[in-house]
Structures are given as C-alpha cells and as structure tokens.
Amino acid sequence: MNLASRSMQTQMTxxxxxGQNLANVNTTGYSRQRVQIATTPDLTTSIGQEGTxxxxxxxxxxxSNVLNNQIQSQSSTSGYxxxxxxxxxxxxxxxxxxxxxxxxxxxxxxxxxxxxxxxSTQLNSFFSxxxxxxxxxxxxxxxxxxxxxxxxxATFNNLDTQFGNLKTSLNSSLTSDVTSAxxxxxxxxxxxxxxxxxxxxxxxxxxxxxxxxxxxxxLAQLTSVTTSTGTGGAVNVMVGGQTLxxxxxxxxxxxxxxxxxxxxxxxxxxxxxxxxxxxxxMQGTIDxxxxxxxxxxxxxxxxxxxxxxxxxxxxxxGYNASGGTGNTFFTGSGAxxxxxxxxxxxxxxxxxxxxxSTTTGDTSLALKIANLASAAQSTLNNATFGDDYDSTVAxxxxxxxxxxxxxxxxxxxxxxxxxQRSSVSGVSVDEEMTNLMTFxxxxxxxxxxxxxxxxxxxxLLAMKTS
Amino acid sequence: xxxxTGSFTNSMLAQYNNLVSTESNLQSQVSTGLAVQSASDNPTxxxxxxxxxxxxxxxxxxxxNITALQSRANVISGSLSSLQTxxxxxxxxxxxxxxxxxxxxxxxxxxxxxNNLIGEVVTAANxxxxxxxxxxxxxxxxxxxxxxxxxxxxxxxxxxTYNGNSSVNQTQIGDGQTLSVDIPGENTGTGGARGLITDxxxxxxxxxxxxxxxxxxxxxxxxxxxxxSANLQNDENNIAYQVAxxxxxxxxxxxxxxxxxxxxxxxxxxxxxxxxxxxxxxxxQLNAAQTAYQAALESGTKIMQLSIxxxxx
Numbered sequence: 001m002n003l004a005s006r007s008m009q010t011q012m013t014x015x016x017x018x019g020q021n022l023a024n025v026n027t028t029g030y031s032r033q034r035v036q037i038a039t040t041p042d043l044t045t046s047i048g049q050e051g052t053x054x055x056x057x058x059x060x061x062x063x064s065n066v067l068n069n070q071i072q073s074q075s076s077t078s079g080y081x082x083x084x085x086x087x088x089x090x091x092x093x094x095x096x097x098x099x100x101x102x103x104x105x106x107x108x109x110x111x112x113x114x115x116x117x118x119x120s121t122q123l124n125s126f127f128s129x130x131x132x133x134x135x136x137x138x139x140x141x142x143x144x145x146x147x148x149x150x151x152x153x154a155t156f157n158n159l160d161t162q163f164g165n166l167k168t169s170l171n172s173s174l175t176s177d178v179t180s181a182x183x184x185x186x187x188x189x190x191x192x193x194x195x196x197x198x199x200x201x202x203x204x205x206x207x208x209x210x211x212x213x214x215x216x217x218x219l220a221q222l223t224s225v226t227t228s229t230g231t232g233g234a235v236n237v238m239v240g241g242q243t244l245x246x247x248x249x250x251x252x253x254x255x256x257x258x259x260x261x262x263x264x265x266x267x268x269x270x271x272x273x274x275x276x277x278x279x280x281x282m283q284g285t286i287d288x289x290x291x292x293x294x295x296x297x298x299x300x301x302x303x304x305x306x307x308x309x310x311x312x313x314x315x316x317x318g319y320n321a322s323g324g325t326g327n328t329f330f331t332g333s334g335a336x337x338x339x340x341x342x343x344x345x346x347x348x349x350x351x352x353x354x355x356x357s358t359t360t361g362d363t364s365l366a367l368k369i370a371n372l373a374s375a376a377q378s379t380l381n382n383a384t385f386g387d388d389y390d391s392t393v394a395x396x397x398x399x400x401x402x403x404x405x406x407x408x409x410x411x412x413x414x415x416x417x418x419x420q421r422s423s424v425s426g427v428s429v430d431e432e433m434t435n436l437m438t439f440x441x442x443x444x445x446x447x448x449x450x451x452x453x454x455x456x457x458x459x460l461l462a463m464k465t466s
Numbered sequence: 467x468x469x470x471t472g473s474f475t476n477s478m479l480a481q482y483n484n485l486v487s488t489e490s491n492l493q494s495q496v497s498t499g500l501a502v503q504s505a506s507d508n509p510t511x512x513x514x515x516x517x518x519x520x521x522x523x524x525x526x527x528x529x530x531n532i533t534a535l536q537s538r539a540n541v542i543s544g545s546l547s548s549l550q551t552x553x554x555x556x557x558x559x560x561x562x563x564x565x566x567x568x569x570x571x572x573x574x575x576x577x578x579x580x581n582n583l584i585g586e587v588v589t590a591a592n593x594x595x596x597x598x599x600x601x602x603x604x605x606x607x608x609x610x611x612x613x614x615x616x617x618x619x620x621x622x623x624x625x626x627t628y629n630g631n632s633s634v635n636q637t638q639i640g641d642g643q644t645l646s647v648d649i650p651g652e653n654t655g656t657g658g659a660r661g662l663i664t665d666x667x668x669x670x671x672x673x674x675x676x677x678x679x680x681x682x683x684x685x686x687x688x689x690x691x692x693x694x695s696a697n698l699q700n701d702e703n704n705i706a707y708q709v710a711x712x713x714x715x716x717x718x719x720x721x722x723x724x725x726x727x728x729x730x731x732x733x734x735x736x737x738x739x740x741x742x743x744x745x746x747x748x749x750x751q752l753n754a755a756q757t758a759y760q761a762a763l764e765s766g767t768k769i770m771q772l773s774i775x776x777x778x779x
C-alpha cells in the first residue's frame with residue numbers, strides 16, 4: 001500500500017509539473033521543468049532485494065547557461081544598435097531631407113517631378129533668387145531674394161531647434177535607462193537573496209532563477225554587464241568594471257552627470273566613478289548623440305556661419321537702390337540665430353547690390369552672391385555649400401543605414417538564439433499533454449494497485465470471518 | 467530540433483512582420499516611383515540625387531534668366547531698328563543736302579526733319595524694358611532717364627546730357643557663363659560694351675551729330691554738312707554693329723536655352739537612375755512578397771489549428 005501510495009504521489013507531482021509548464025506556456029522567460037523520479041531504496045528480504053517503488057526526488061529546470069550567456073551578451077549589442085537606430089532615425093526626421101515624387105501615370109517614373117525637401121531646397125531657392133536678381137534689380141526680384149533668405153534662415157533655425165530637442169530627448173532617454181537599470185539592479189539583488197534562502201535547504205528555486213535571468217537580460221539591453229557566480233546561487237553584477245550587485249546587496253547605483261554643455265554621461269552614484277560603457281542602449285544613445293548627431297549639428301552650423309560670412313562680405317561692400325550702405329543681409333552667427341536684417345525685410349530697396357553708390361542700377365553683387373552656389377569654401381573643406389550639405393545628409397544616411405543593417409542582423413541573431421534556447425527551455429503543449437497522459441495513466445495504474453491490494457486484504461479478512 | 471509552442475508562434479510573428487515590412491516598402495516605392503526616399507535608403511544615391519536636383523534647379527533658373535534676357539533683347543532689337551531707320555534717313559538727308567541743286571528752303575525742310583529725328587532718337591534712347599520698367603540704355607545707373615535735353619526758345623534740342631554710365635549688368639545663363647544684352651547709351655572709354663549713341667571706339671555720337679547736321683542745314687553750311695555726313699556714317703555703322711551684336715546675343719541665348727533644356731533632361735535621367743524605382747521589377751517583387759505573405763498566413767493558421775488537443779477526448 002505504501003508503494004502504491006508513494007507512486008500516486010509521485011505521478012501527481014508529475015501532473016503538477018506538467019500543469020505548471022502548461023500554465024506558463026506563454027510566460028516570457030519561463031524555463032520548462034521536469035520532475036526527476038527515482039526508485040526508492042530496496043528492502044533486503046530472504047529472497048533478495050525487493051523494490052519499494054519510486055518517488056519524485058527533484059523538480060529540474062531545463063536551461064542552457066551557454067545560451068543564456070550568449071543571449072545576455074547579444075542583448076547588449078541589440079540594445080546598442082536599437083538605440084542608435086532610434087536616435088539616428090530621429091535625426092533623419094529632424095533633418096527632413098526626403099525625396100518626393102509621384103508616378104502619375106502609374107507606369108513609370110520619369111523623375112522630372114522628383115524634388116528634395118528641407119535645407120537643400122531652401123539653399124537652391126536662395127541662390128536662384130539672387131541669380132534672378134542679377135538679371136533685374138526690380139522690386140519684386142529684390143523681395144523674392146529677401147523672402148528666399150528668410151525661408152533659408154527659418155529652416156536653419158528650425159534645424160537647430162530640432163537638433164536641440166533631439167539632444168534633450170536622448171538625454172531623457174539616457175536618464176530613463178539609468179533609472180531602469182537601478183531598478184533592475186535592486187531586483188537582481190533581491191532575487192539573489194530569495195534564491196539563496198529558497199535553496200538553502202536544498203532544491204532549486206527555478207522560477208526565481210527565471211525571473212533573475214530575465215532581469216539580467218533586461219539590464220544587458222541597457223548596458224553591457226559582466227556577471228560572476230557568488231555564494232548561495234547568487235549572481236554578482238559588474239558594469240563598466242564596477243561591481244554594482246554583490247550577493248543580495250546593491251553595492252552601488254548608476255546616475256547621470258553633466259560632462260558639460262548638457263552632455264549627460266554615466267557614473268556610479270556612491271563611488272562617483274565615471275564609467276566607460278561598452279554596449280547597451282545607454283552607450284548607443286551616448287554614441288549617437290556625441291558622434292553622428294554632434295557632427296551633423298556642427299556641419300549645419302558651419303554651413304550657416306560660412307553662408308552668413310560669405311553673403312555678408314559681398315552684400316556689406318555694396319550700395320542700395322538709393323546709393324546708401326551699412327546694412328548686413330544676414331544677422332546672427334550660426335544656425336541658431338541666423339536671420340535676415342529687419343531693415344531689408346521692411347524695405348527691399350535697402351538690399352545692397354551695387355558696387356558703387358553712383359551705379360544704383362548695378363546688380364553685380366547679386367551675381368556674386370548667386371555665384372557662391374558653385375564656389376568652394378575653405379571653411380567647408382573646399383566643398384560648395386550644396387555639396388557640403390549633401391555630404392552631411394549622406395553621412396547621416398550612412399550611419400542610419402549601418403544601424404538599420406545591424407538591427408536587422410542582430411534581430412536574426414537574437415531570434416536564432418531565442419529559438420535555440422526555446423528548443424531547450426521552451427514549453428511544448430503537445431509534449432506536456434503527452435506527459436500529462438503518461439502521468440495520468442501511471443496514476444491510474446497506481447490507484448489500481450491500491451484497489452488490488454485492498455481487494456486482497458478484503459479477501460484475507462473474509463477468510464478469518466468465514 | 468525540438469520546437470516549443472512559443473518558439474513557433476514567435477518565429478511566425480517575426481516572419482509576418484518581415485513580409486509586411488517588405489510589402490510596405492515595395493508599395494511605397496510603387497506609389498511614389500522612388501526607390502530612394504531618404505538618405506538611409508541609399509546614402510550615395512541620395513547624395514548624388516540632391517546634387518543633381520541642385521543642378522536642375524540652377525538650370526531652371528538659367529532658363530528663366532534666358533527667357534527674361536530674350537524678352538529684353540527683343541525690345542532692344544526694336545529700338546535698334548528704329549535707330550537704324552533714323553540714322554539711315556539722316557544720312558540720306560545729309561547726302562541730299564550737299565547736292566548742288568538743293569535750295570535753302572529744302573535745307574530748312576531737311577533741318578526740320580532732322581529736328582524730329584533728334585526727338586525720335588531721344589525717345590528711343592530713353593526706352594524702358596516693359597517687363598522690369600528699367601531704362602534699357604542707361605547702363606547700371608538708375609532712377610532717371612539716360613538722356614536729358616537742353617532746348618532753345620523754339621523747343622529745339624540744342625544739347626544732350628547722358629545721365630547713365632558705361633557699365634552693364636551680367637546675368638547667369640549657364641554654369642560659369644554670363645551674358646548681358648544691355649547696351650550703355652555712352653561709352654567714352656576704350657573697353658567694355660560699346661555705347662549706343664556715343665562710342666569712342668567707333669566714333670559714334672549720334673545725337674550731337676544730328677544736332678550739328680540740323681544746325682548746318684539751317685545755316686546752309688554745305689561744307690560742314692559733308693563732314694556731318696561722314697560722322698553720321700560712323701553712327702550708322704555703330705548702330706549696325708549693335709544690331710549685329712544683338713543678333714549674336716539672341717543666338718547665344720537660343721543656344722544657352724537649348725543647352726539648359728538638354729542638361730535638364732540629362733539631369734532628369736541621372737536623378738531617375740539614382741533614385742527612381744524600376745516599376746516592373748518592383749511590381750514583380752511586390753507580387754512575390756504578397757504571395758509569400760499569403761502562404762505564410764495560410765500555413766501558419768493551419769498549423770496553429772492543429773495540436774494533440776484535437777485528438778484528446
């Protein structure tokens with residue numbers, strides 16, 4: 001009867017484990033479990049060793065630490081490129097430099113209607129307006145040139161604002177990541193403690209280990225982490241060479257600090273150690289902000305300041321329609337504050353196009369400004385205004401293209417590793433249902449054994465009373 | 467390989483996302499006709515296309531400039547025709563005046579006609595461009611009429627003053643190419659555009675020569691009229707030069723317009739090569755993607771419907 005009873009309990013445990021697996025078939029990070037059944041110690045009898053049945057000795061979690069470590073590592077790479085992609089996509093949107101067109105006939109694209117948007121269009125319009133002005137210094141042409149200058153200046157201003165907003169947004173993202181990382185570090189330390197307590201008396205805290213692995217992977221998404229095994233099943237966590245979790249204790253937290261000009265970086269909170277991160281979304285955000293975006297902002301700013309200097313140098317040397325002088329065309333010194341002089345916007349005749357105060361019908365300076373379109377600028381690496389800007393656009397496009405490719409590749413790698421891990425740790429409904437039936441049948445057999453023994457005992461007792 | 471239930475659905479969803487993304491991208495290419503819409507699609511192609519669009523914008527502006535110059539050249543041509551007629555007539559009058567049988571009454575009649583011709587020359591020399599309202603023959607000086615006259619008590623022009631200068635505005639008509647169709651009224655220097663009325667290179671001084679002719683006709687000084695006739699020949703030659711030069715400039719403009727048109731077509735082709743979608747290929751790819759998506763959905767839903775649970779009672 002004991003053997004049958006133990007067997008029923010053992011099969012019941014199997015049913016419970018299968019039920020647990022089925023219940024968690026859609027739980028992220030869950031690793032399937034298996035009940036380990038072993039024969040119980042034999043009894044020595046006069047006729048030899050007699051079996052006593054079987055019992056459940058443990059509930060084992062099916063995991064591959066190799067795959068877990070690989071996924072953790074790849075999570076950092078994925079986080080890095082995902083944040084780069086997001087930041088650079090934002091930069092491309094801020095630049096608003098897109099091609100537009102339409103295949104009106106629906107059959108073929110002739111490209112005759114393909115046009116750009118953003119700063120390139122405004123630059124082209126600006127130089128075209130001065131080219132037209134060189135043909136005729138009429139009031140309407142003067143007004144058109146001033147309007148083109150205003151539109152160009154407004155586009156520069158808008159770009160600078162967009163870049164500023166993007167930088168603020170990336171700093172917020174970095175701060176948010178640091179907050180999330182600190183929360184995960186606390187979670188990991190707590191789980192270390194709970195696992196240690198749970199496993200103190202033997203066995204495995206499977207679900208707690210799953211939760212900790214999930215936290216580690218989430219942390220790795222944020223920043224590259226190094227782990228080591230501590231005592232009592234704990235995992236110690238290091239970020240940027242600094243130990244942040246030791247056993248069930250959070251040794252230190254992360255915080256952002258301003259390295260100057262609103263450039264947020266990461267350091268340890270208590271130790272104040274400035275960290276050199278190597279992966280994860282935090283470093284991706286920092287790299288996108290300090291490399292590609294900073295380069296792009298600097299390029300656009302150089303473009304604006306060079307344009308201001310070159311146009312004003314020509315314009316300021318000239319005379320207006322009344323023979324007067326003394327007005328600049330562009331005000332400001334860069335993309336942030338470039339504008340057209342209010343004197344000109346309120347009175348187009350103040351535009352200084354003549355090379356002499358006595359030749360007020362002279363538009364030679366308009367021609368000189370128009371010729372700037374094809375003039376190499378030493379401050380722009382001997383590129384023209386248009387070529388320099390196109391190069392900036394292409395540089396951003398190349399960086400985003402690389403990020404897109406890396407994200408696609410990384411997604412493939414992550415999916416492949418997830419599939420591999422799932423083949424070890426994932427729950428299969430078919431498999432669990434089969435196991436369930438197996439345990440059910442074994443339970444039925446064990447119950448039948450009880451019935452049989454009970455019948456035998458009944459027969460024995462009947463012999464005595466009859 | 468063991469396939470877990472979640473693994474299958476995750477893979478299936480990833481495949482669906484990939485196929486939908488591909489379809490979306492291809493559909494966007496078909497609807498816009500562009501394979502490159504942003505720099506990240508193809509950085510090099512984007513850079514080339516932006517450069518080509520800038521070139522195309524410049525060619526469009528050159529074409530507009532050429533059209534404006536052609537219009538102005540036509541107006542100038544009309545003025546030149548008038549001046550050519552005037553100088554020709556003045557020369558005829560001078561030639562007739564020195565004939566032996568010309569009476570003093572006839573000379574007076576000639577003088578009256580020359581007086582009218584002087585007025586016509588002043589009117590022609592002060593002509594404006596109808597489109598811009600600017601004086602055609604004042605050089606780059608602006609604001610007042612190129613020629614103002616001094617008259618006697620009878621209203622006859624006794625002298626003229628040129629208020630303009632000898633400079634002309636240049637206009638872009640091509641890459642690194644400029645042209646001016648303007649003619650200054652006077653150029654007493656040795657370089658630059660030749661003056662229309664007064665030009666030291668050709669010896670032209672039409673208004674003063676006409677005034678001298680009128681005065682000589684009035685006084686009957688035939689010896690001086692002979693000199694006037696020779697001077698007027700210089701004026702006539704100068705106008706003929708300006709007419710010829712105007713014709714050459716109009717030919718230049720026609721050539722420049724043709725070049726700009728061809729260059730624009732060429733740039734359109736380059737832009738198309740860099741950024742346009744090959745619709746035939748794109749449509750074929752879109753059909754393939756649609757077929758794959760349909761197959762993935764059908765196979766996925768069929769497989770999803772089946773498990774061991776279907777056979778348990």
